[in-house]
Amino acid sequence: MTNQEIITGLYLELLVVAVILIGILFINNIVLYKQKLKDRISVMLLTSMILGCFEILWASCEEHPDLRALTYIGACGYMILFVIFTVLLNRYILFRFDRLPKSKWATILFYIVPPLIFSVLCITTPWTHWFVSVDEAGVLYEEKLFDVLFTPLMILYVLIAVVSAVRYAIQSRRSDHTTKHIAYNMIVFGVLIPAFYIMEIILLGADSKYLALNLAVSVAMVYLTTNVSTHTLMETRAKVEATEADLRIGTQIQTSMLPLTFPAFPDRPEFDIHASMDPAKEVGGDFYDFFMIDEDHLALVIADVSGKGIPAALFMMSSKIFINDHTTMGGTPAEILERVNKLVCANNDANMFVTVWLGILEISTGRLTTASAGHEYPMLNLNGKYKLFKDEHGLAIGAMGLAKYTDTEIQLKKGDSIFVYTDGVAEATDADNQLFGTDRTLEALNSMPADATQKEILLGVRAAVDAFVKDAPQFDDLTMLGLRYNGPKEIDASEHTQ
Amino acid sequence: MALFGKKNNNTNTGSDLKISITNEGKEYTLLLEGRLDTITSPSCEKKIGEVVGDAEKLIIDLSDLLYISSAGLRVLLGATQQMENKGKLIVRNPTQAVREVFDLTGFSRLFTIE
Numbered sequence: 001m002t003n004q005e006i007i008t009g010l011y012l013e014l015l016v017v018a019v020i021l022i023g024i025l026f027i028n029n030i031v032l033y034k035q036k037l038k039d040r041i042s043v044m045l046l047t048s049m050i051l052g053c054f055e056i057l058w059a060s061c062e063e064h065p066d067l068r069a070l071t072y073i074g075a076c077g078y079m080i081l082f083v084i085f086t087v088l089l090n091r092y093i094l095f096r097f098d099r100l101p102k103s104k105w106a107t108i109l110f111y112i113v114p115p116l117i118f119s120v121l122c123i124t125t126p127w128t129h130w131f132v133s134v135d136e137a138g139v140l141y142e143e144k145l146f147d148v149l150f151t152p153l154m155i156l157y158v159l160i161a162v163v164s165a166v167r168y169a170i171q172s173r174r175s176d177h178t179t180k181h182i183a184y185n186m187i188v189f190g191v192l193i194p195a196f197y198i199m200e201i202i203l204l205g206a207d208s209k210y211l212a213l214n215l216a217v218s219v220a221m222v223y224l225t226t227n228v229s230t231h232t233l234m235e236t237r238a239k240v241e242a243t244e245a246d247l248r249i250g251t252q253i254q255t256s257m258l259p260l261t262f263p264a265f266p267d268r269p270e271f272d273i274h275a276s277m278d279p280a281k282e283v284g285g286d287f288y289d290f291f292m293i294d295e296d297h298l299a300l301v302i303a304d305v306s307g308k309g310i311p312a313a314l315f316m317m318s319s320k321i322f323i324n325d326h327t328t329m330g331g332t333p334a335e336i337l338e339r340v341n342k343l344v345c346a347n348n349d350a351n352m353f354v355t356v357w358l359g360i361l362e363i364s365t366g367r368l369t370t371a372s373a374g375h376e377y378p379m380l381n382l383n384g385k386y387k388l389f390k391d392e393h394g395l396a397i398g399a400m401g402l403a404k405y406t407d408t409e410i411q412l413k414k415g416d417s418i419f420v421y422t423d424g425v426a427e428a429t430d431a432d433n434q435l436f437g438t439d440r441t442l443e444a445l446n447s448m449p450a451d452a453t454q455k456e457i458l459l460g461v462r463a464a465v466d467a468f469v470k471d472a473p474q475f476d477d478l479t480m481l482g483l484r485y486n487g488p489k490e491i492d493a494s495e496h497t498q
Numbered sequence: 499m500a501l502f503g504k505k506n507n508n509t510n511t512g513s514d515l516k517i518s519i520t521n522e523g524k525e526y527t528l529l530l531e532g533r534l535d536t537i538t539s540p541s542c543e544k545k546i547g548e549v550v551g552d553a554e555k556l557i558i559d560l561s562d563l564l565y566i567s568s569a570g571l572r573v574l575l576g577a578t579q580q581m582e583n584k585g586k587l588i589v590r591n592p593t594q595a596v597r598e599v600f601d602l603t604g605f606s607r608l609f610t611i612e
Contacts, residue, residue, distance in 0.1 A: 306568035308536055351576040355568070355603055374603035395604035399575055403604070423568070476567075 011210045012060055018214040019052035025218075025225050033229055040095065041228060044088045045221060051081035052214035058140060062209065065138040072126040072134055079122045079131060079150065082213070083115045086157040089193070093161035093186045097168045097179070114153060121145070140209075155194070162190035185227050192220035247310075251279070254313055257320060259290060262455065270363050270489055271298065274454035275481040276462070278424075285312030285354075286422045286477035287320050291327075293360065299327045300359040302375065302481050304422040306352055306396075315352045319344060319397065323356065333358040333371035334405035337397065341373065345401035353398035357420050364488050366412040371405045373397045376426065377438070379419040379445060380410065386419060386445040388438055414487030419445055419457070424476035428465045431472040436465055454482040514538065517545050524554035524585075531562040534570030543573045550577060554585035561591040566599050578608060588612055 026045040029035045035042050058074025061067040091111065094100045101107055125131045130145040169183035196216035204210055255277070264273055275288040285305030293299050301323055305312040322340045331339070337358060344354070357375035361368045370378070374396035380389040394405035412418075421441070428436040444464035448457050458480050465478065515538035516531040526549045534542060550556065556577065560566075566574075574589065581587040589609040592600060600606040 304568065306572040308569070351572055351579060353568075353572065353575060374605070376602065393602065393604050395608060396571075399605065400608055427567075 014212055015056045018218040019049055021218045022049045022221060025221055040092050047085045048217045051085055054078040054081055055214050062140050063138045068134045068138055071140055075132050075140055076122045080119050083118045086154050087111050087115055090157040090161040093165055093190055096182050096186055099164050158190055162187060189220055189224045192223055193217055270486050272454045272484045274458050276458050277479040279477045280474055284477040285316050286479035287316050288479055288481045296363050298361045302420045303354050303356040305354045319354045332407045333360055333369055334407040337371050337373050337405045341397045341403050342401055344398045348398050353396040355396045366485050368410040368412055370408045381417045386442050412485040417484035419482045422479040424478035427476055428469050429472060430469050436468050454484055457482050526553040527557040527559055529559045533565040535567040536569040539569040539573045546577045550580045556581055557588045557590055559590045560596055563596050566596045571605060
């Protein structure tokens, strides 16, 4: 193989590699970045791909006298596509700065008429020989009009775009960081193609038949597509970070709505109360609440909103406030839930609902009145052992405006306790899709020493759940509330009813 | 991919839900198989939304539903309310586990269960 053959072979290989490279960028743009075919970058990549194919055509047919027609077709197609590509490049850069001519006539004059004239001239060039000519030996020559008309116009298109980018970069250098960044990128992009091509000319000489325009184009396109997608990625990341920050604040607001200080009532030895909530997502739909209605009445609430995330959290906030307000207003738990349900149903377009267990403890007597709006059965410890207590169930709040609820009375003696929870406890799931279940919950409760504080009991249940699920991911919030009744105060309890 | 020409139709594992819709005129039957939870309920809600406009009777067959979460209940609640003024919604044949959730949340009083 002669050196000449090797060089020609390498040159063709280079052209093919450039087309393949652009093809990959094109596929990436469509498949990876989910851009449409109409997207400006996609169109540019497609154009330069066809441009490269014509370049390969004329480069491989040149100097074959019998392939003169193909050489002409390759050269003409190459020139037409080159004009189109330069127009696209110009329009893309101006588009990034919102500098595209607004009027229809300007668009036609600058972007439609010149390429059309050029196309006509290119197509007729095999007969006129104005742009290029192929001699008897099949060698391709640039003619006068090529240097006088074609080259300057191409330079003009690129130059206008780059100058516009430079102007914009200077104007916005202090104000807008993002557009300044885009401007720099556009300058680099606009300069890369001519710069790379000039480098080829310097290395190989202007008359060299081994100039690969498409290689210069592909280098610039690699720069552009990487840059655009990185830019999009950074923007998306900034948005995600903002959303995450919002969610963190949301979690803070939500948790600060719950009573978090324990021991909650250090001056009330009549009962021991503890509660905990671990949301599965940043913001959850579970909540617990407890507060003194008056000196002798303590309200206990545990609830679980359908669904998760922000919708559940918003619904949780309004439900919690409704329940709190209406419990303070007075009435039995069933009456309170009925009123809250009516309010919630009145404005519930999203079909959300919340299961609520509400209990009111009369501290002086140990009488606990409860009502359940579709919530999990409480676990009662009346004689030293926790058992599932099947109380009367009403419909979850928010499902139907006319729902009725029933009060259940429980008499607590000294040392009795109650444990209420949300489905995150009983429905905690291990890797084999097994549920933790109420039986295991009871087992965990009953395995605690008799003198354990409510805090220790809750931690014990939590530990049992954790040991059960191991590494399986949990989708539900884990919320629990425990209360032990220590009997009325030694001194006359009626003093505290006021 | 149709490399082997066979598909694994076992959808009852993990968080999967298979919804099949059949209809006789304005009577639609939705067969739910698998788990109706936070992950699968949006697709179920969409499917119900597609048929609810036309349906005069909507039967939701739960005989192969293994699990329902509160998000799933919300979808059924939405369907009940959409059907309220224009026809009938019947929840058919819930499994023991699903039935327990209906009882616990009080929804068994709201639905017509067959």
